[in-house]
Amino acid sequence: MTIMIIGIAIAGVVGAFSLASQRSADPLIQSQAVELAQLYMDEILAKKYDDATPQGGTPKYSGSCSIGPNGEDRASFDDVDDYHNPDVSPPANAEGVLSRYQGFSVSISVSCAGADLGLAASEAKRVDLSISTPNGQTLVFTAYRVNF
Template identity: 45%
Template sequence: MKPAHKQRGMTLVEMVISIVLISIAMTAVLTAFSTSMGRSSDPLWKNKSLKLAQLYLDEILSKKYDVSTPLGGVPATPVGAVSCNVSGPKAGSRASYNNVDDYNGINEKPQFVTGAALGAYDGYNVKVSVVCAGDDVGLATNNAKRITVTVTPPGQSPMPFSVYRSNF
């Protein structure tokens, strides 16, 4: 008599266990993949927000510190002559703004200085705040202003960007 050969193959129980294990592994991989794909647009709107804030900050920082500051900023306006009563945005277009205080209170859709819309930023919003904050940087209160540009991308939370401008 010939010896019996062992049957080769998988049993039904082994097959079911394999299917369950592969299903669990695939679920974990696909969940991780879908999470990373869902966040792939985050760098895009963050980068656009940063560029928009930089556009506004460059414009604001190119202006005089105060109404009484001479062109070029030298000599510095005496501390007592600098006003810390920063009011709302100046009337008229941003093209007429001549000092950083004029920008306080801006709340607008992104636009060029001329008032033309920045088409690449549909749905974004920009707010500007200017406050005297010399104490924050170790100066007299009137000798530095904190300029905060807050950009709100569509469907996202606001992103504030701040710089200090000193009276020099």
């Protein structure tokens, strides 16, 4: 009888450890996803507001809001909306594949979003960045790039 009780107790403890070990990688994967999102956002938000924005940003761009690459390849993206909709797996920057993020994928959507901020539609762009992790989670990050 004692052996049965000990056996049941051990099975319960092993089951608890099994559940804990399955979830132990989640925080690491989530922190890698946040790090990857930061890499992409830093790169995107450092670019010009629009292709027609002069170097240095002055005078301010005064055209309509346009979205999408202007025929450039990834290495020569020069404004925020060039990043619209590339689904990247494995993730890469302008220099090549980011090997640390194997199993992750990135999707970027850029839209005209001045109204979200109480501005004219052409005055802001919204960048939505979705990071899909190897364990199937999707984390979404949003930033605004304002025409200034």
